[in-house]
């Protein structure tokens with residue numbers, strides 16, 4: 001992040017690729033510019049499985065939200081780093097289980113915020129917060145407009161922690177710890193991020209993404225580093241699937257295509273809050 005105090009960038013910079021718009025392009029969306037598409041082409045040269053990885057990550061997000069609403073009976077969601085609107089957004093999936101589900105979307109990308117507001121603000125159970133997701137206390141204060149923190153909440157960090165560097169403002173583990181400290185027992189936390197066990201991939205992709213996005217990126221980590229995020233006090237990993245490539249987490253027929261190569265994967269899972 002090159003501006004650690006602002007809630008979000010004010011203006012869309014169409015010449016500098018953004019993680020949100022690159023992800024949209026990889027998913028087949030239309031909210032992206034030539035700069036985003038060209039950055040994706042470079043990324044695909046280094047990590048050719050990235051398109052399938054993105055599609056499978058989004059399918060995981062849909063499965064996990066449906067599971068949280070139907071299995072845990074949770075009706076409140078905070079989606080950190082929500083991304084551009086696409087098919088099956090979190091509120092649509094949750095509200096298909098129960099229309100009373102309330103969803104707070106948090107993002108700091110101006111394009112996400114613009115389209116999010118246009119599409120979602122007519123839904124009274126949805127709130128869009130323009131914020132850096134590391135500002136946990138401010139997010140909780142603002143989210144309290146529609147979220148009751150005395151009741152269980154699902155805190156989602158899906159495919160976002162690689163955007164967060166290990167800096168003093170709030171490394172991912174501290175951010176998760178701060179968030180969990182605000183949640184009632186019975187809440188759940190979903191965490192996944194891009195990992196690779198190949199140092200070359202971690203280094204090349206991290207360097208490429210930092211350079212392309214003007215340093216608005218964190219880094220590719222290892223599975224062991226993601227495992228460490230789940231050692232935050234009060235978190236207990238849901239055992240059935242544990243921590244895995246999210247493609248393998250409660251798989252169903254939504255799966256489009258497996259990654260042909262595994263140079264990096266989206267790795268994580270779900271934990272309950274005791």
Ligand SMILES: C[S@@+](CC[C@H](N)C(=O)[O-])C[C@H]1O[C@@H](n2cnc3c(N)ncnc32)[C@H](O)[C@@H]1O
Nearest residue numbers: 020023081082083107108109132133158159163
């Ligand atoms: C790869 S997209 C993931 C979108 C969605 N969570 C999903 O999995 O489909 C990452 C999103 O995180 C957002 N993001 C990155 N860093 C952020 C930060 N520090 N605060 C808030 N949002 C952030 C980006 O703008 C982008 O929309």
